[in-house]
Amino acid sequence: MSEAREPVTGIEAPVYLQYQFTAGRAPSRFLSALKQGRLTGQRCPGCSQVYIPPRGACPACGIATEEEVTLSNKATVQSFTIVYIPIPGNPIKPPYIVANLVPDGANISFIHLLSECVNEEVHIGQRVQAVWKPEAEWDYKMDNIIYYKPLDEPDVPVELIGKLGVDGREVQP
């Protein structure tokens, strides 16, 4: 019995992963505050910088962070990209803007979606505000904020991005 031998160059062998995230103390407090509709960070007792999401230690100083700080719903665009590729499993349609945002009161950026904007007009230093889901849908997730939208406020000078207090003013050293 002879069979044509086709080279086997691939078989489907999917791998599915499910993992249990142990948040630890600092992220637990962060995620609990998110469920109550608040963005929080933690201040480093060494360098006074405020981290979001707080991971329980300052990566620059290597010391534990404890002091919790409530952050503003307002933020500044540190930088951004306009993405033309769909994210698998995500309903968002390209092109969409993923921005590095620093909320007022924090000294580090996180990424979030920028929407209700003209893509070509988005710029570094632009002021934006969080748009939250209805309270009934709040969970232990950053997705409680659907996206950020432009705010009619003057741009933040580049040298002050990441240095504003929770009131949106420059922190005096």
Place this chain on the structure above:
Amino acid sequence: MAQLAAVIGTGQTRYKTKRGDVSIAGLLREAAVNALEDAGLGFEDIDAVVIGKAPDMFEGVVMPECYLADALGANGKPMLRVHTAGSVGGSTALVAASHVQSGTFKRVLTVTYEKQSESNAMWALSTPQPFAVHLNAGAGGYFAPIIREYMRRSKAPWDVGIKVAVKDRLHGARNPLAHLHKPDITMKEVEESMMLWDPLRLLEACPSSDGACAMVIAAEDAVDSSAKPPAWIRGGAMRSEPTMYAGREEVNPRAGRDCAADVYAQAGIRDPRRDLDVAEIYVPFSWYEPMWLENLGFAEEGQGWRLTMEGATSLDEGGDIPWNPSGGVLSSNPIGASGMIRFAEAARQVRGDAGAHQVEGAKLAMGHAYGGGAQFFSMWIVGADKP
């Protein structure tokens, strides 16, 4: 005092989108056999094997170092796997080198690889995190905002990235192993390619490749087996830093500057542009050439793009400091191997073994790799002359 070590053999596979003719083990063995042949040795001459690759998720195969031992002739010998994200090809070479420099082993085989066609590296890099929104869109999505900030600061012309994309593909057209062969590529073609992560276009990004790269590193008294001259390791350094901390310099990371200062000091390099003959630098996205020209001290801060635009890094334009004559990561990107290809290509240059992309008379060369959020760096300097 560390002992002298040298590269006495390099071996690579042809890089392409899918190597359907070989398994992962077959791919690595191909590169390893090529390197051994180049070194004039057999598997029986090797004392230890050091391998490296990027995250296991990229192929869905977990712990490849365990099942690859026999394919790499490591049965009964020490075998070790290294992982430092995209810089792993470089750090694996440095771990292999230190196995020799420490005096522990005489001949070490080191191999790195990626078989991107077996899974989906872009999305394997972009898994959801519990404390962030799931908007990460591959390495390009991560680096595009950093590139945008570089463009703002340096006031570089908008088409610097396009120039790099063309230059490295013209280099790649000289290299028979390169994944992309585009001898007729133009600035216009790159400009008109699809925007993926504004400001990065498709042709300003690296391809997804299958491939492996291997080297044999030997002690001073064991370099004579090869018909070609050895590439003496004149310096090697690694640095790391956290992905994120307040005030982190993301455009010009400190870990990169510190790593370069360390490796230059070891090799006695004061001015890298003047002292080096050629450099193979990890540039997976076009704009990282001007950014790394500054980070590595080839240009003043804010001035890197001028070298690119003047043709200083181009072989075809007769530049004084060619970067990536092999075509670089922009022409071939088997991720885990990409760093080692830079290191091996630097060695090939000083051995006079680089064929159509040889830099005439190259005596001193740099290999460089970076990974993670531009937070892991590995670099080496190799020379034709024994230190």
